Amino acid sequence: MRSAKLYQYQLPMDTGVILRDQRLVTREGWIVELCNGDTVGYGEIAPLPEFSQETAEQAGEQAQKMLESWVKGEALELASAFPSVAFGLSMAELELAGGLPSEGNYQVAPLCSGDPDDLVEELSKMPGDKVAKIKVGMYEAVRDGMVANMFIEAIPAIRLRLDANRKWTPLKAQQFAKYVKPEHRAGIAFLEEPCKTPEDSLAFALETGINIAWDETVRDEGFEVKAEPGVVAIVIKPTLVGTVQRCLELVKQTHDAGLTAVISSSMESSLGLNQLARFAAWQTPAVIPGLDTMQLFKAQLETPWPNSNLPVTALSELEVVWQN
Ligand SMILES: O=C(O)CCC(=O)c1ccccc1C(=O)O
Ligand SMILES: [Mg+2]
Structure with a gap:
């Protein structure tokens, strides 16, 4: 016997969370609950403003229609769904089927959003691999280069992940690289999407010896994973990619x-x-995932994140917008 619920959530964000050009004050999304007899699976559908094409409202409407068919015993038409909807529903199905192992990798690559000195201290206390992520491309490229250099000099074992989100022209990217001493460039595990186009990013990697990773490019029309000189990593953001099956396929192709x-x-x-x-x-047991985003919220939802002190809203406190 199938039944399902659709919950709506709104969670307050920390002040100063900026997505591209927009301040994100409240995170909005939906939680789907799929039940089959005594088993239950959850999934989250949360289009990200400025990144997803679909709005939360559109995603919610589509999810509800698909749930209506699902409870009647029909299969979910995930191929034609918005990425966020396809991800949330396929994740709920996977959990319902017992296919998602319970053990998680809660190590994170700390995101440096404030004072670099705070991060240096945090990293010096971090056991194991010292991985950190710094957003670049928001201020002067020269400053970004100096910050990266400073981290590598302060913590020689560091594996820095930098993310320029396609902000730089080839010239700006060169200005950045100039400030990272050649002997320090290996301390950069990768730099995500340095330039506005993948071609310019590839040329940058070859010219500077700084390894790059694809993130936005993974969602470009016709993208295929392939080994290319200078490219070392593929960033997979499931809410923006789509079904769990597509994510599994991307992981396999990447490996x-x-x-x-x-x-x-x-x-x-x-x-x-x-x-x-x-x-x-x-799927990626040997790699630290890029999940250090709990700190950007002011509240959690249902499942607490390890070591977070933020208050937790229970699912039972949310509005059920649809059930059957
Ligand atoms: O990848 C991470 O480590 C954290 C997530 C992150 O950086 C991010 C989160 C939401 C939207 C865009 C981005 C980004 O990669 O710029
Ligand atoms: Mg990125």
């Missing part, structure tokens, strides 16, 4: 090409983030 797959957050609530940590432990 077959000899590259690193990094499961990363699209600012899901703690419920969705926990599922991503479980997906990462299962």
Whole structure:
């Protein structure tokens, strides 16, 4: 016997969370609950403003229609669904089928959003691999170069992940590279999407010896994973990619090409983030996922994130907008 519920959530964000050009004050999304007899599976559907094409409202309407068919015993038509809807529903089906292992990888690559000195201190206390992520491309490229250099000099074992989100022209990218001493460039595990076009990013990697990773490019029309000089990693943001099956396929293609797959957050609530940590432990066990986004919220949802002190809203406190 199938039944399902659709919950709506709104969670307050920390002040100063900026997505591209927009301040994100409240994170909005949906939680689907699929039941079959005594078993239950959850999924989160949360289009990310400025990144997803669909709005939360459109995603919610589509999810409800699909749930209506699902409870009648029909299969979910995930191929034609919005990526966020396809991800949330396929994750709920996977959990319902017992296919998502319970153990998660809760190690994170700390995101440096404030004072670099705070991060240096945090990293010096971090056991194991010292991986950190810094957003670049927001201020002067020269400053970004100096910050990267400073981190590598302060913590020689560091594996820095930098993310320029396609902000730089080739000239700006060169200005950045100039400030990272050649002997320090290996301390950069990868730099995500340095330039506005993939071609310019590839040329940058070849000219500078700085390894790059694809993130936005993974969602470009016609993208295929392939080994290319200078490319070492593929960032997978399931909420933006689509079905769990497509994510599994991307992970496999990435590994077959000899590259690193990094499961990363699209600012899901703690419920969705926990599922991503479980997906990462299962599919990319040797890699620290890019999930350090709980700190951007002011509240959690249902499943607490390890070591977070933020208050937790239970699912039972949310409005059920549809059930059957
Ligand atoms: O990848 C990570 O480590 C954290 C997630 C992250 O950076 C991110 C989260 C939401 C939207 C865009 C981005 C981004 O990669 O710029
Ligand atoms: Mg990125």
